[in-house]
Amino acid sequence: MKLVLTREQQELRDAVRSFLASVSPLPAVRRAAESETGYDPEVYRRLNGELGLAGLVVPQEHGGAGAGHAELAVVLEETGAALLPGPFLATTLATILLTEVGEKELLPDIAAGTTVATVALDGDRALNGAEADLVLAIDGPRVLAVRGGARTPLTTLDITRRQARVDLGSGEEIASSETAVARARDLFAVAVAAEQLGVLRASLDAIVAYAKIRVTFGRLIGSYQGVKHKLADMHCKLEQAESIVRHAAWAADEAPEELPAAAALAQAYVGRACFEVARDHLLLHGGIGFTWEHDAHLYYKRAKTDEVLLGPPRVHRARLADLLEL
Structure with missing residues (x-):
């Protein structure tokens, strides 16, 4: 097992x-999230065209790169x-x-990149x-494909990624396999x-950078023991989360028998760790972190x-316990 890239x-x-960093910095993320589409189609086009990311894990014989889940x-x-912003994660799933x-x-x-799924x-x-x-719906072991039907946008906490309710009535079964x-x-x-790991890392990077320049009572806030200990705790969560994600991605490619437990552990630990770091990074920014103009709330909501x-x-802790027969 290799945990190093x-x-x-x-x-x-x-x-x-x-x-x-060049095409979608945070100011551009805000503009895209507030636009009619909720994302920048040009960025998405270039993401798929120049980098070929939409087809990263698609087999080569079907037009993709044939890469693994570690990539x-x-x-x-x-x-x-x-x-x-936009449908990259949705299409990946x-x-x-x-x-x-x-x-x-x-x-x-x-x-x-011509079909958003x-x-x-x-x-x-x-x-x-x-x-x-294209919307895929899972009904037990069956997978349904829905191309039309009513779509009702939902009000969501995360303004950078939209959601909608989809009328699944016109769904056509395309596959059935419980395994x-x-x-x-x-x-x-x-x-x-893996996405949560990125949010966690960016949140920690942002508050570490802020702690190096914010001065209160004549001292950088990063010099206060309470802040240093909190940042150290956040860094420990990042290190553990990274190891868990790397192991789960390795299992997906190399050890299918280990994947169920690795996946359950990833969601049981990384999801909570990501939220806790994003929450604490917002709190450590002080009052400015609670303003709409600051980016801290964007990480918190994602x-x-x-x-x-x-x-x-x-749910994932319970599944992990069952898999480990605890």
């Missing part, structure tokens, strides 16, 4: 990080850190589901459901945990939304 993975990380985790960590159930015909258009994760609620060309759907759900958990996206942590 390979040279190729480091280069992928650097490329995605540099791209997002996908690297990318999602960076999109999470940048709070990238749909790609995972289609690949696992063996439905290949829909993958080329997704890999090309999503998955209804909670009944009829779907990330970017209003913008998606494949179960594995896809585990892979969802790993993907979301962290809370991601924490419950696949069910609250207690």
Whole structure:
């Protein structure tokens, strides 16, 4: 088992990080989130065209890069850190589901970036459901594909990623496999945990930078023992979260028998750790952190939304306990 990024993975990380820093800095994220579409289609087009990220885990024979989930985790960590608006995570989850159930015909258009897809994760609620060309719904072992139907936008906590309720009545069954759907759900958990790792890291980086320049009572706030201890605790959570995500991504590619427990652990620990770090980073900013103009609340809201996206942590803790026969 290797928890350290390979040279190729480091280069992928650097490329995605540099791209997002140039085309989607936080001021641009705010503008995109407040726009009619909720994201910048040009950024999404370039993300898929120049970097080919929509097809990252799509098999090569279907127009993708054929990369593994370890590479996908690297990318999602960076999109999470940048709070990238739009349907990238939604389409990633749909790609995972289609690949696992063996439905290949829909993958080329997704890999090309011409089809925006999503998955209804909670009944009829779907990330970017209003913008998606294709909505996949899981009904037990069955997977349904919905191309039309009514889409009702929802008011969400996270303004950087929209959700909608989708009328699933016109859904057509495209696959049925209890084993494949179960594995896809585990892979969802790993993907979301990777994004959470990015949000956690960016939150910590932001408050560490602030602690180095904010002066109160004639001293930098980073010199106060209470602040130093809190930052150290946050860093420990980051280190543990990174190890858990790297192990889960490795298991997804190399050790399928370890994936269920690794995925459950990822959601049980990383989701809560991400929210706690985002919360504390907001609090340590003091009064300015509570203002609409400051970016701290954007990380806080993404962290809370991601924490419950696949069910609250207690659900994953219970599943992990069952898998470990505790």
